[in-house]
Amino acid sequence: MADSKPLFSLDGDPMAAEALLRDVFGIVVDEVIRKGTSASEKVCEWKEPEELKQLLDLELRSQGEASEQILARCREVIRYSVKTCHPHFFNQLFSGLDPHALAGRIVTESLNTSQYTYEIAPVFVLMEEEVLKKLRALVGWSSGDGVFCPGGSISNMYAVNLARYQRYPDCKQRGLRALPPLALFTSKECHYSIKKGAAFLGLGTNSVRVVKTDERGKMVPEDLERQISLAEAEGAVPFLVSATSGTTVLGAFDPLEAIADVCQRHGLWLHVDAAWGGSVLLSQTHRHLLDGIQRAASVAWNPHKLLTAGLQCSALLLRDTSNLLRRCHGSQASYLFQQDKFYDVALDTGDKVVQCGRRVDCLKLWLMWKAQGGQGLERRVDQAFALAWYLVEELKKREGFELVMEPEFVNVCFWFVPPSLRGKQESPDYSERLAKVAPVLKERMVKEGSMMIGYQPHGTRGNFFRMVVANPALTQADMDFLLNELERLGQDL
Numbered sequence: 001m002a003d004s005k006p007l008f009s010l011d012g013d014p015m016a017a018e019a020l021l022r023d024v025f026g027i028v029v030d031e032v033i034r035k036g037t038s039a040s041e042k043v044c045e046w047k048e049p050e051e052l053k054q055l056l057d058l059e060l061r062s063q064g065e066a067s068e069q070i071l072a073r074c075r076e077v078i079r080y081s082v083k084t085c086h087p088h089f090f091n092q093l094f095s096g097l098d099p100h101a102l103a104g105r106i107v108t109e110s111l112n113t114s115q116y117t118y119e120i121a122p123v124f125v126l127m128e129e130e131v132l133k134k135l136r137a138l139v140g141w142s143s144g145d146g147v148f149c150p151g152g153s154i155s156n157m158y159a160v161n162l163a164r165y166q167r168y169p170d171c172k173q174r175g176l177r178a179l180p181p182l183a184l185f186t187s188k189e190c191h192y193s194i195k196k197g198a199a200f201l202g203l204g205t206n207s208v209r210v211v212k213t214d215e216r217g218k219m220v221p222e223d224l225e226r227q228i229s230l231a232e233a234e235g236a237v238p239f240l241v242s243a244t245s246g247t248t249v250l251g252a253f254d255p256l257e258a259i260a261d262v263c264q265r266h267g268l269w270l271h272v273d274a275a276w277g278g279s280v281l282l283s284q285t286h287r288h289l290l291d292g293i294q295r296a297a298s299v300a301w302n303p304h305k306l307l308t309a310g311l312q313c314s315a316l317l318l319r320d321t322s323n324l325l326r327r328c329h330g331s332q333a334s335y336l337f338q339q340d341k342f343y344d345v346a347l348d349t350g351d352k353v354v355q356c357g358r359r360v361d362c363l364k365l366w367l368m369w370k371a372q373g374g375q376g377l378e379r380r381v382d383q384a385f386a387l388a389w390y391l392v393e394e395l396k397k398r399e400g401f402e403l404v405m406e407p408e409f410v411n412v413c414f415w416f417v418p419p420s421l422r423g424k425q426e427s428p429d430y431s432e433r434l435a436k437v438a439p440v441l442k443e444r445m446v447k448e449g450s451m452m453i454g455y456q457p458h459g460t461r462g463n464f465f466r467m468v469v470a471n472p473a474l475t476q477a478d479m480d481f482l483l484n485e486l487e488r489l490g491q492d493l
Contacts, residue, residue: 020067027074036083037097037473039481042449043089044082052080087471087478088451093248093276096308096471100371104364105310115148115358116350117336118343125347128362134369135301136317138281140294145325146317147352148361152275153193155300155316156242158325158354160184160197162298162318163240163269165328172328176202183231185209186242187219189252191273194242207236216405217252219243224262240269245290246277249458249466250404251411253277256292264295272296275314277409279306282374283381289408306384306410306470307377309365325352380472384410388469391479398483400490404464412467413458416441416486418493435462437493444489451485 035041047055056076065073083089085097108124118125132146149155163184164171170178182203186194188210195205209231212223228238241263243254256272263270272293278301280286281293293299297319304313318325330351337348350358369377388410395401395414400422404413418437424430438455445451454466467482 016067020070023067023071024074027071027078031075031078032083032085033097033099033102036078036085037087039087039478041083041086043086043452044446044449045080046447046449047080055080082452085471087473087475088481089471090468090482091452091454093302093305093468093470094308094311095468096473098308098310098368098472101308101310101364101368104367107367108360108363111360113360114350114356115360115362116348116356118347119341121360124360124362125349127366128349128360131362131366131369132315132317135315139296139299139317141317141319143321144317144319145321145323145352146315147325147349148358149300149314149316149353150355150359151312152191152273152300152302152314153196155275155302155314156191156193156271156273157197157200158316159242159269159271159298159300160194160203160240161201162320162324162328163271164201164203166269166324167237167239169327181236182207183209183228183236183238184240184242185211185224185227185231185238185268187211187213187217187244187247187254189213189217189219189247189250190242190244191248191275194273213252216408217247217250219254219259221255221258221262224259228262228266228268238266238268240271242271242273243296244277245272245274245293246280246409248276249411249456250413251276251407251409253289253408256290256295258292260292260295269298270296271298271300273300275300275302276305279303279377279381280409282307282378283385284378285382286385303365306381307365307368308380308470308472309368313361313365329354383472384469384474387474387476387479388412390476391467391469391482394479394483398487400487401483404458404461410469412469413464414467415464416490418490420493431462437490438463438465440493441486441489445485448489450489451482453482 084092084095089095113121115121115124115128128148136144136146149158164182168179184198184207186208195208198208199205209227211227212220214220224241231238241259243256243259245253260270274290274293277290278299280289299317300314301317302314303309304311332351337345337351339345350356388407391412392403392407395403400417402415402417407413415434416437417434421430421434435457442453442455455463456466457463
């Protein structure tokens with residue numbers, strides 16, 4: 001006999017389910033969209049791990065809870081989470097909130113479909129191809145292929161896998177036994193996903209040859225040429241070069257034309273990791289930073305970063321027109337990719353990727369683009385550059401701030417030199433003491449909830465701040481606040 005008592009579950013009660021969702025959406029609007037984007041609110045409500053565990057009551061029990069308690073849980077989750085849409089969240093290469101992109105995310109989450117067949121995602125299969133076509137055109141290609149991936153790291157890994165398969169197609173069946181020792185090349189400033197991808201694909205991290213960079217963090221083409229010759233002399237087979245357009249820390253853009261010349265001479269696949277810097281292609285003023293990208297074989301581009309499309313939105317773009325993605329990754333599962341369907345089965349894109357289920361990542365970018373237009377997105381990119389330049393000029397006017405280098409992108413790297421260290425650059429322990437400043441200030445700002453900025457060491461340089469100017473809601477007042485707040489937090493150091 002079924003229990004006659006009503007369950008807390010909303011199964012079978014559409015009115016109660018709708019009421020719950022309306023309440024949740026109301027909480028999101030109030031706590032995330034309204035308060036979370038307000039400079040007068042905190043970026044985060046910091047709690048130590050053990051205290052936070054107690055506040056959230058994370059234990060999962062056998063009995064369900066009433067809707068009122070669930071709503072309270074939602075408020076708690078938001079309260080103690082970092083507000084990445086806040087104008088003073090500068091910590092990552094993504095930030096801000098675009099309402100149209102968020103609308104797209106709400107729609108796709110609600111529809112809860114997978115991007116693998118036209119059968120169950122007809123709108124999104126067509127939409128994805130249109131968005132990818134637009135991105136390819138900005139790269140400079142009139143044709144090609146591509147797919148949205150779960151992040152730029154996977155996009156980079158796919159590029160390595162495709163380049164290997166193109167050179168040695170037998171490796172799909174025979175595995176590593178079909179391969180000679182391989183070598184791929186990237187700069188010392190590359191994203192760590194290149195080495196991770198090499199390890200995951202069985203090539204090993206030793207197969208990654210690290211090319212020197214100049215003082216600005218750009219790959220040195222002459223050293224790339226030298227490293228290729230050295231790898232060949234050691235019996236390895238070079239097959240791919242991964243250049244970077246917008247390095248993670250310094251925001252450097254590798255010289256793509258010169259690197260493409262090297263790749264052309266040696267018959268190597270050129271991949272461009274433009275996960276961070278790819279959106280600069282929308283700007284007529286700044287797209288020269290990526291001159292030569294049209295010569296690449298593949299490009300990784302994350303619109304969830306500078307364009308604020310929302311996590312996650314990462315495209316892998318290919319110049320190839322031979323269906324390489326499907327040939328490399330496909331397995332022709334007969335229960336999903338039947339060849340006798342009543343529509344064109346070429347529209348079933350699921351065999352282009354390693355995963356089976358694939359979330360819809362194109363709608364948020366498509367809807368935002370529809371609302372903003374290419375011109376609106378271009379203004380968004382140009383505004384980020386303008387604010388970065390403003391910050392640099394204001395920083396130079398103040399005592400206690402020292403640039404790591406003049407930026408060419410929207411990464412502004414600098415030290416805050418506290419009063420006790422000013423004028424003491426010649427002291428033997430100056431660098432060691434300066435390196436301790438950023439971690440202390442980071443702790444103070446996070447615990448106060450006033451802002452978040454990333455810091456890191458870099459080569460021989462001690463810890464410095466990496467300010468990322470990406471949120472389209474930022475103003476000059478936010479740049480002034482950043483400098484004022486660092487001065488306030490560090491005045492006693």
